[in-house]
Amino acid sequence: MDGHSCSRRRLSHCYNVPIRRQRNSRLSLRGRLLVSILATLLLSLIAGGAFTYWHAVAKIETEMNAAIVVGSRIARNAVDDWEEATDPARRLALLIADFEGDRHLRAMLVGPDGKVVHASRVAQAETPAPAWLVSLLAAPAKQAKMDLPAVFDRFGTVVLQTDPRNEVAEVWSDMWLTLSVLTIFCALVLAFIYWTLATTIRPLNNLTSAFARVGGGDYRERLTERGPRELKRLSQSFNQMIERLARAEAQNKRLQQQLTSVQDEERADLARDLHDEIGPLLFAADVDAVAIEQLAKAGEYEAIPHRVGIIRDAIGRMQKHVRDILGRLRSAMLLDVGLAHAIDNLVAFWRAHRPKLAVSVDVPEESFGEAIDGTIYRIVQESLSNAVRHGSPTAISIVVKAGAxxxxxxxxxxxxxxxKAGNGGSGYGIIGMQERVATLGGRLDISNNHDGQGVVVSAHLPAPAPSAAARTYETHEATLQ
Known part of the structure; x- marks a missing residue:
């Protein structure tokens, strides 16, 4: 089949392959990969953010609890020597001052009336955290009232209160550092993947363009075989495919030219046969018909039967030639009478044209099936034709044997x-025989005789595989037995 005779619209009918129309994706392969990787990185950042949040909350809670415990211990230690205190008020003021600049605690002296008399100031962070982050991470401030000796009761009560802002600021600083590292990491990963995809997909884009040009009939396209191992193998396979397509296209053109040449030769042979064989007989019949007409006018009726016999003989010879021509034109129909008889008719045709040619035939009477019979007949037909036309033989042997x-x-x-040298099987007929034999899974060999005289055409056809129906029937028969 000519590859150019099938348009894309009818491709499925030519090759029995359904064509599925696919919608073009909005994103390219590279875009889809980048979006997938970006989504993965974003999900990783979200998961890391959630983990960091819970870790920060737990850390701040632990630090605040520890600050309360340590601060309470410091306050109790500060008033352990209350018996030696000559000025309890000043001792409480010094206690509050000890917490000045603490990162997590604020100490307050609350008077008997509930007012704050003294209060320490919490150290200020170099980079304060935003208020929304403090409210998000920190729990409400914790307070602890100190149990002081009775001598201090009239001056008020010491209250310790946690302040998580410095701890949140520290978490905020760590988060900024971690976020910066992750951002740089993700950016480098995306850049590296983008570069890798760009260098990897470029050969695929070249392959797509090459396929488009090949689809347009340009079989000179070749890909550079380099890059990763998979792409290199893909390029090698593409180049091999294009080389086979180019050879098939060239062979197809040669076959078309040979077919046209063979058709022209067949037409010339038919025209020559009609002119050389049928033409003289028609002319002779016409002459005899005119002679009969003249004899009838002259009243010489006794000579008319002889002329009629001559015309009937000419018509019989014309019928024989017409049958021969029909046999050459429609040789496949001869298989309706059986393979052996069809080959006998073929041999009879060549004996009529080459009376001195001796042809021996050894063909079984049984049929091997329509496809196999047709292949055998074509092999014998082409071999006989080539031998008579090109070899001028005096004897031809035809043997068909079925193996066990x-x-x-x-x-x-x-x-x-x-x-002849350089002409070992490039003709259209020989190629046709090779294709028929290959279709049945067999092999064809054409070579000179061992003594250099003549040609041997041998073909081997394997046993045909049983059809599904035959296998089912055989299984059923075996079951019944």
Missing amino acids: DGSIDIRVTDDGGGL
Whole structure:
């Protein structure tokens, strides 16, 4: 089949392959990969943010609890020597001052009336955290009232209160550092992946363009075989495919030219046969018909039967030639009478044209099936035609044998001039035989005789595989037995 005879619209009918129309994706392969990787990184950042949040909350809670415990211990230690205190008020003021600049605690002296008399100031962070982050991470401030000796009761009560802002600021600083590192990491990963995809997909874009040009009929396209191992193998396979397509296209053109040449030769042969064989007979019949007319006018009726016999003989000879021509034009129909009889008719045709040619035939009477019979007949037909036309043989042998395993061997031998150098099987007929034999899974060999006289055409056809229906029938028969 000519590859150019199938348009894309009818491609599925030519090759029995359904064509599915696919919608073009809005994103390219590179875009889809980048979006997938970006989504993965974003999900990783979200998961890392959630983990960091819970870790920060737990850390701040632990630090605040520890600050309360340590601060309470410091306050109790400060008033352990209350018996030696000569000025309890000043001792409490010094206690509050001890907490000045603490990062997590604020100490307050609350008077008996509930007012704050003294209060320490919490140290200020160098980079304060935003208020929303403090409210998000920190729990409400914790307070602890100190149990002081009774001598201090009239001056008030010491209260310790947590202040998580410095701890949140520290978490905020760590988060900024971690976020910066992750951002740089993600940016580098995306950049590296983008570069990798750009260098990897570029050959695929070249392959797409190459396929488009090949689809337009340009079989000179070749890909550079380099890059990663997978892409290199893909390029090698593409180049091999294009080389095969180019060879098939060239062979297809040669076959078309040879077919046209063979058709022209067949037409010329038919025209020559009609002119050389049928033409003289028609002319002779016309002459005899005119003679009959003249004899009838002259009243010489006794001579008319002789002329009629001559015309009938000419018509019979014309019918024979017409049958021969029809046999050449429609040789496949001869298989309706059986393979052996069809080959006998073929041999009879060539004997009529070459009376001195001796042809021996050894063909079984049974049929091997329509496809196999047709292939055998075509092999014998082409071998006979080539031998008579090109080899000038005096004897031809035709042998068809069926093996015990169901295989079939065909052998056609002649004693003609043999194959000429450089012409060992490039003709259209030989290619046709090779294709028919290959379709049945067999092999065809064409070579000169061992003594150099004549050509041997041998073909081997394997046993045909049983059909599904036959296998089912055989299984059923075996079950019944």
